Amino acid sequence: MQCHIDDFILVKQIGKGNFGEVYLTQRKGTSELYATKKMDRKKCECPPLKTRLINEIQILKMVNHPNIVKFIDLKKSLNNWYLITEYVGGGSLLDNLKRYISIYRRAFPEDIVQHFMKQILDALNYLHFNRIIHRDLKLDNILLSYPSEYDKQSLNLKSAQVKLIDFGFATILPVNKDVTFTALGTPPNMDPKILEQFNTGVKNPGYNEKIDIWSLGTLCYEMVVGHSPFVASNIKELYQKVKQGNYTIPSSLSEEIVSFIDEMLQQDTNERADTNKLLNHKFLVNPVNTFHPSNIRSLKATFLPGGLINMKSKKTKQQYNYNNNMNIWEIFNQPEFYTVQTNQYTNQIPVQVQVQPQIQHQPKIQVQVQPQIQHQPQQQPYNPYGVQQYQTNTYYNNQAQNNYEYYY
Numbered sequence: 001m002q003c004h005i006d007d008f009i010l011v012k013q014i015g016k017g018n019f020g021e022v023y024l025t026q027r028k029g030t031s032e033l034y035a036t037k038k039m040d041r042k043k044c045e046c047p048p049l050k051t052r053l054i055n056e057i058q059i060l061k062m063v064n065h066p067n068i069v070k071f072i073d074l075k076k077s078l079n080n081w082y083l084i085t086e087y088v089g090g091g092s093l094l095d096n097l098k099r100y101i102s103i104y105r106r107a108f109p110e111d112i113v114q115h116f117m118k119q120i121l122d123a124l125n126y127l128h129f130n131r132i133i134h135r136d137l138k139l140d141n142i143l144l145s146y147p148s149e150y151d152k153q154s155l156n157l158k159s160a161q162v163k164l165i166d167f168g169f170a171t172i173l174p175v176n177k178d179v180t181f182t183a184l185g186t187p188p189n190m191d192p193k194i195l196e197q198f199n200t201g202v203k204n205p206g207y208n209e210k211i212d213i214w215s216l217g218t219l220c221y222e223m224v225v226g227h228s229p230f231v232a233s234n235i236k237e238l239y240q241k242v243k244q245g246n247y248t249i250p251s252s253l254s255e256e257i258v259s260f261i262d263e264m265l266q267q268d269t270n271e272r273a274d275t276n277k278l279l280n281h282k283f284l285v286n287p288v289n290t291f292h293p294s295n296i297r298s299l300k301a302t303f304l305p306g307g308l309i310n311m312k313s314k315k316t317k318q319q320y321n322y323n324n325n326m327n328i329w330e331i332f333n334q335p336e337f338y339t340v341q342t343n344q345y346t347n348q349i350p351v352q353v354q355v356q357p358q359i360q361h362q363p364k365i366q367v368q369v370q371p372q373i374q375h376q377p378q379q380q381p382y383n384p385y386g387v388q389q390y391q392t393n394t395y396y397n398n399q400a401q402n403n404y405e406y407y408y
Contacts, residue, residue: 179206217264
């Protein structure tokens with residue numbers, strides 16, 4: 001049975017997440033199609049959903065960019081909220097990457113990655129210019145819009161337009177502040193300092209828009225290689241690999257794209273490129289047919305067996321200066337609780353992180369971890385894309401192993 005919300009008709013369900021269902025929506029008397037996120041009003045009153053909903057509405061209303069999904073309207077009924085946005089029917093970048101690999105048995109070629117990265121960076125440059133940090137960049141949160149159904153079915157990726165979505169974790173930096181502190185994100189794409197807080201409980205020293213650049217580097221790597229740059233069986237192991245800063249990349253890739261990825265995957269935020277520098281990088285500016293083979297001398301890297309190049313991200317040389325007595329809740333009037341998906345490839349039990357303002361003589365951090373349950377090893381390594389990988393990403397999917405809560 002179709003649901004009617006004023007002059008909108010919820011035609012059919014096309015998606016479902018932790019916080020609501022998504023419906024294909026049509027305006028009455030027209031052929032105009034939209035996407036509607038339906039959310040329970042009672043659930044939306046709790047801090048995590050309320051904060052996410054306020055963030056998403058506030059930011060979507062203020063932005064206007066061809067590569068960012070457009071806000072249409074916000075409706076409510078007795079029991080539900082309905083967030084109506086532009087409909088993008090081409091699927092996520094992750095879905096398209098998996099489909100491409102299933103057909104061609106390889107990840108995206110460099111010309112397709114270049115096509116997408118130009119658009120993503122243009123949107124990100126617009127957001128950062130307006131002091132907006134997305135904080136959850138990943139392949140799932142980038143949709144593709146094809147000009148026709150034929151282009152979609154034939155996987156004509158160069159005709160597709162990128163649409164950045166999901167601003168629930170996003171924040172706007174106040175005019176008088178250059179950093180923020182809240183720890184959130186998706187671990188495989190998470191900035192090292194935020195990932196460190198998840199694993200050690202030590203509060204991050206503050207961060208700016210360059211945490212989006214790190215996430216952008218991870219998703220660029222995924223598009224051209226086929227898996228994450230740092231793969232592990234759990235969050236603790238992932239943190240150790242990111243902390244070491246070593247990752248490998250196929251030597252078959254061009255010097256231009258290897259350098260491009262290296263500019264983003266720098267642990268030291270001072271060494272990490274910003275959006276303006278990346279938009280003028282030779283990988284985005286020059287034609288792909290002029291690219292050069294990888295040169296380990298210019299990349300300051302080493303060759304490894306199996307046709308790989310070993311890269312190393314630079315360690316943080318200095319940290320942001322910040323006031324220990326600063327009230328990090330000035331933006332919102334109540335504590336924030338953020339749900340972080342531990343794996344973008346499977347339906348996981350979310351990680352709940354609670355952070356409260358620091359006080360003098362604060363008690364030690366207590367970490368509650370449920371005991372692990374022993375399982376038989378898998379016969380085949382976990383493979384999110386269905387093809388042979390250089391490394392294996394085996395994020396667990398077990399509630400007892402995946403329920404971390406930090407109390408400050």
